[in-house]
Amino acid sequence: MAKSLRLGIAGLGTVGVGLIKIIQDNADMLTMRTGTSISISAVSARSAGKDRGVDIAAYAWEDDPVALATRDDVDVFVELIGGDAGPALAATEAAIAAGKHVVTANKAMLALHGQALALAAEDAGVNLRFEAAVAGGIPIIKSLTEGLAGNNITRIMGVMNGTCNYILTRMETAGLSYDEVFEEANQLGYLEADPNLDVGGIDAAHKLVLLSAIAFGTQVDFDGAVLEGIGRITIEDIRAAGEMGYRIKLLGVTQMTDTGLSQTMRPCLVPQSSPLAQLDGGTNMIVVEGDSVGQVVLRGAGAGEGPTASAVIGDVMDIARGINIPVFGQPANTLKSAPAVQTAVESPFYIRLNLRDEAGAMAQVSTALADAGVSIDRMRQDGQQDATAPVLIETHPTSRQTLNAAIKAIEVTGVAIHSPVVLRIENL
Amino acid sequence: MAKSLRLGIAGLGTVGVGLIKIIQDNADMLTMRTGTSISISAVSARSAGKDRGVDIAAYAWEDDPVALATRDDVDVFVELIGGDAGPALAATEAAIAAGKHVVTANKAMLALHGQALALAAEDAGVNLRFEAAVAGGIPIIKSLTEGLAGNNITRIMGVMNGTCNYILTRMETAGLSYDEVFEEANQLGYLEADPNLDVGGIDAAHKLVLLSAIAFGTQVDFDGAVLEGIGRITIEDIRAAGEMGYRIKLLGVTQMTDTGLSQTMRPCLVPQSSPLAQLDGGTNMIVVEGDSVGQVVLRGAGAGEGPTASAVIGDVMDIARGINIPVFGQPANTLKSAPAVQTAVESPFYIRLNLRDEAGAMAQVSTALADAGVSIDRMRQDGQQDATAPVLIETHPTSRQTLNAAIKAIEVTGVAIHSPVVLRIENL
Numbered sequence: 048m049a050k051s052l053r054l055g056i057a058g059l060g061t062v063g064v065g066l067i068k069i070i071q072d073n074a075d076m077l078t079m080r081t082g083t084s085i086s087i088s089a090v091s092a093r094s095a096g097k098d099r100g101v102d103i104a105a106y107a108w109e110d111d112p113v114a115l116a117t118r119d120d121v122d123v124f125v126e127l128i129g130g131d132a133g134p135a136l137a138a139t140e141a142a143i144a145a146g147k148h149v150v151t152a153n154k155a156m157l158a159l160h161g162q163a164l165a166l167a168a169e170d171a172g173v174n175l176r177f178e179a180a181v182a183g184g185i186p187i188i189k190s191l192t193e194g195l196a197g198n199n200i201t202r203i204m205g206v207m208n209g210t211c212n213y214i215l216t217r218m219e220t221a222g223l224s225y226d227e228v229f230e231e232a233n234q235l236g237y238l239e240a241d242p243n244l245d246v247g248g249i250d251a252a253h254k255l256v257l258l259s260a261i262a263f264g265t266q267v268d269f270d271g272a273v274l275e276g277i278g279r280i281t282i283e284d285i286r287a288a289g290e291m292g293y294r295i296k297l298l299g300v301t302q303m304t305d306t307g308l309s310q311t312m313r314p315c316l317v318p319q320s321s322p323l324a325q326l327d328g329g330t331n332m333i334v335v336e337g338d339s340v341g342q343v344v345l346r347g348a349g350a351g352e353g354p355t356a357s358a359v360i361g362d363v364m365d366i367a368r369g370i371n372i373p374v375f376g377q378p379a380n381t382l383k384s385a386p387a388v389q390t391a392v393e394s395p396f397y398i399r400l401n402l403r404d405e406a407g408a409m410a411q412v413s414t415a416l417a418d419a420g421v422s423i424d425r426m427r428q429d430g431q432q433d434a435t436a437p438v439l440i441e442t443h444p445t446s447r448q449t450l451n452a453a454i455k456a457i458e459v460t461g462v463a464i465h466s467p468v469v470l471r472i473e474n475l
Numbered sequence: 476m477a478k479s480l481r482l483g484i485a486g487l488g489t490v491g492v493g494l495i496k497i498i499q500d501n502a503d504m505l506t507m508r509t510g511t512s513i514s515i516s517a518v519s520a521r522s523a524g525k526d527r528g529v530d531i532a533a534y535a536w537e538d539d540p541v542a543l544a545t546r547d548d549v550d551v552f553v554e555l556i557g558g559d560a561g562p563a564l565a566a567t568e569a570a571i572a573a574g575k576h577v578v579t580a581n582k583a584m585l586a587l588h589g590q591a592l593a594l595a596a597e598d599a600g601v602n603l604r605f606e607a608a609v610a611g612g613i614p615i616i617k618s619l620t621e622g623l624a625g626n627n628i629t630r631i632m633g634v635m636n637g638t639c640n641y642i643l644t645r646m647e648t649a650g651l652s653y654d655e656v657f658e659e660a661n662q663l664g665y666l667e668a669d670p671n672l673d674v675g676g677i678d679a680a681h682k683l684v685l686l687s688a689i690a691f692g693t694q695v696d697f698d699g700a701v702l703e704g705i706g707r708i709t710i711e712d713i714r715a716a717g718e719m720g721y722r723i724k725l726l727g728v729t730q731m732t733d734t735g736l737s738q739t740m741r742p743c744l745v746p747q748s749s750p751l752a753q754l755d756g757g758t759n760m761i762v763v764e765g766d767s768v769g770q771v772v773l774r775g776a777g778a779g780e781g782p783t784a785s786a787v788i789g790d791v792m793d794i795a796r797g798i799n800i801p802v803f804g805q806p807a808n809t810l811k812s813a814p815a816v817q818t819a820v821e822s823p824f825y826i827r828l829n830l831r832d833e834a835g836a837m838a839q840v841s842t843a844l845a846d847a848g849v850s851i852d853r854m855r856q857d858g859q860q861d862a863t864a865p866v867l868i869e870t871h872p873t874s875r876q877t878l879n880a881a882i883k884a885i886e887v888t889g890v891a892i893h894s895p896v897v898l899r900i901e902n903l
Contacts, residue, residue, distance in 0.1 A: 065767065069625055069767060073625070073627065076627065077625065079692070079805045079806075079809060080624050080804055080805045081624075082806075178622065184623075184765075184767070184768035184769065184771060185771060186614075186617075186618045186621075186622025186623060186771070189614075189617060189618070189621060189622040190614045190617070190618065190622070193614075193617060193621075193789065193792070193793060193798075194606065194614025194617040194618070194786075194789045195612075195614060195785060195789065196508050196509075196788075196789055196792050197497055197501070197505065197784075197785055197788030197789050197791075197792060198785055199501065199504065264507070322750065322753075322774075325750075337612075337785065338781070339493065339497055339612070339781040339782065339784055339785040339788075340612035340775065340776065340781060340782050340785035340786075341612065341775065341776045341779075341781060341782055342775065342776070343612060343613060343614070343773070343774070343775035343776075344772075344773070344774040344775065345771070345772070345773055345774075346750075346771070346772040346773075346774075347768065347769065347770060347771035347772065348768070348769045348770075351769075353766070353767040353768060353769060354767065354768050354769055356625075356767055357623065357625055357626055357765065357767040357768035358622075358768075360624075360625030360767075361621065361622045361623065361624055361625050363625075364621070364624050364625060365621060368798075368800050370621075370796075370798050370800075372796050372798075373508075376508055377507045377508045378507075378510075381507060
């Protein structure tokens with residue numbers, strides 16, 4: 048006689064619908080694999096009447112997700128509402144307080160409230176699981192928290208925002224400007240209601256800081272992450288990078304240094320031969336480096352109905368199997384608070400700047416770089432006849448701090464028409 | 476007050492030594508992450524006196540792994556002896572009978588005795604875990620059994636033997652013959668005592684059949700796997716594949732068909748642009764396809780002290796955390812016995828054959844192919860002045876059965892100097 052596990056699902060967008068399909072279509076398989084009958088007691092969403100392509104008539108309806116989360120016939124509250132606070136947070140808190148397990152796909156909520164929620168869940172003895180919050184169907188949370196748990200993680204890198212990946216790839220292949228592709232993505236419905244969540248790197252950084260917490264045993268620290276969006280990338284940058292043997296990707300890097308935790312989410316140049324460079328559209332990739340395992344790479348769809356629902360049901364199945372481990376892999380009350388720092392690791396940088404059409408402008412840039420201790424590996428300015436054509440510089444390896452000083456010195460000269468675009472080159 | 480989990484480790488080769496280092500160097504981290512103090516009670520190996528670079532003086536010594544496996548102060552028996560039967564199997568059976576959990580890196584033992592051992596372990600209520608048996612540090616067993624458990628897996632493909640990968644890559648980059656590189660690998664200590672385990676595809680197939688059992692809910696069936704080694708691959712094959720846009724890899728493919736389970740481990744041509752083609756040396760890659768998740772790719776070191784020990788300690792930590800799920804992801808007594816079949820999926824094929832220097836030889840080959848229903852996409856014979864130069868053929872997509880009939884017909888004509896080399900082209 049199989050045990051039973053009853054879900055309450057709040058949020059019936061693509062992921063919620065995908066989850067319902069899996070549970071309706073694969074009930075026997077889920078029972079076989081978990082020894083537990085997994086069922087849905089109740090659902091909640093903004094509109095009860097909407098046709099979602101799945102039959103939800105058998106499930107109780109709740110207008111209020113908090114009421115859903117605390118129902119007697121709900122063992123696991125599945126939070127697919129989204130948003131870093133509001134109903135998602137209220138219902139999650141209510142579920143934990145009522146002794147319900149929680150499975151969520153909500154990276155924003157966890158990035159901002161993860162520590163408090165983890166403490167509450169562990170106090171209550173319930174699971175709070177979030178595989179679906181990071182990189183869709185890729186089992187990265189499980190891999191980090193369990194499979195690779197015997198490692199001291201040294202660094203994690205990843206491309207984790209499909210929209211940015213789409214925009215950058217589309218600019219390159221279609222030769223379109225950022226604004227044109229942005230508008231195209233908007234028409235296609237690829238952008239969040241607040242597009243800055245995607246193109247500003249915020250969504251991807253939400254994911255990165257969750258990985259940091261697990262990898263380094265630190266409290267989730269979104270405020271400590273350094274963010275830079277893709278809005279200043281031009282088609283010239285993409286072309287120039289290509290000619291130099293690179294592609295531009297919105298890359299997240301987290302690593303623990305001697306002085307603190309460095310978390311960055313920024314557009315970077317990566318070699319065309321790197322697996323990271325070869326990602327198209329919505330594919331995500333995460334590179335984990337551990338002291339024993341070396342480098343492990345995981346790749347898969349970072350979003351979408353099926354992949355994200357796959358992650359949610361995986362978490363539900365773990366709960367059905369009785370697995371209960373700390374939210375971030377060690378008890379939340381043992382997670383340390385690490386100072387946020389920028390890594391001191393040196394790298395080459397790509398610089399684009401437009402100079403005023405005046406004699407000696409280039410010399411002033413060269414002098415500013417040299418005085419700051421930044422040496423130039425290669426430099427070009429196409430269309431020499433047009434003095435306003437952008438100047439593209441690849442530096443020898445240097446630290447971000449040194450480079451920032453050089454950029455400031457260039458700005459002080461007044462020869463640059465706009466603040467230079469600076470992109471780190473990650474040779475991986 | 477942390478709980479405790481005491482290990483008995485049998486086999487002190489590289490993996491055993493790696494495991495001891497992790498436990499000695501990271502005791503606090505392991506305790507923090509599992510809430511359990513993980514310690515070593517006793518060890519066993521062939522030679523007690525040998526200097527292995529780790530201090531084992533604090534551990535009891537057992538000459539007999541069966542005695543080790545059944546000690547009162549051992550909770551988990553870690554089997555790193557190797558070999559499909561003999562002491563490894565005897566000690567594993569003894570451990571299970573004595574109510575001990577087992578963690579093993581032994582793919583051969585599980586490929587041949589996995590079903591019986593899983594039944595015994597589940598009867599006894601103990602864990603039998605084997606992340607380290609497949610693809611070293613890549614958490615593929617956990618991903619399949621847990622993270623992706625909500626999927627109907629449709630296909631798994633993988634490059635899972637570093638030695639074959641090394642040989643094929645080295646032949647290509649150094650322009651050396653198979654025999655030369657084989658000897659080189661032998662000198663470097665890369666080969667098993669029985670090299671056919673590697674170059675015959677046996678070791679890789681051992682891994683593949685374990686993945687099949689989890690993916691398809693079937694009893695481990697090594698006898699049903701179709702194996703072909705890399706011993707007939709020549710430098711000409713590698714060069715010809717390269718000129719056609721492919722690289723040759725020992726590729727495992729497992730999929731459930733309407734008529735049964737197809738498991739193949741064979742050298743194949745894969746497009747140079749495929750991530751599989753870009754693997755070097757000891758790097759493994761596994762591609763999992765599921766109905767919800769789509770395609771997930773995992774890449775990492777497939778062998779070696781650190782990566783394999785990382786997988787072993789991951790399993791140990793799961794046991795410390797109280798996780799106990801069925802060995803192959805569903806109860807062993809529910810695993811089905813599926814008939815072994817060859818997939819009917821059509822693909823193009825690469826054929827190399829050397830013809831006798833006689834008039835009409837090529838015409839006879841063409842006729843034999845056409846009569847069997849195999850159509851030629853492209854064909855070449857370099858050095859037309861030398862009639863004995865190999866003929867290279869790429870066919871249009873056809874089934875293996877059709878192709879085999881054509882090859883038999885070619886052999887009957889007697890114009891081929893040797894049995895043609897036939898390699899499947901996998902466009903992935």
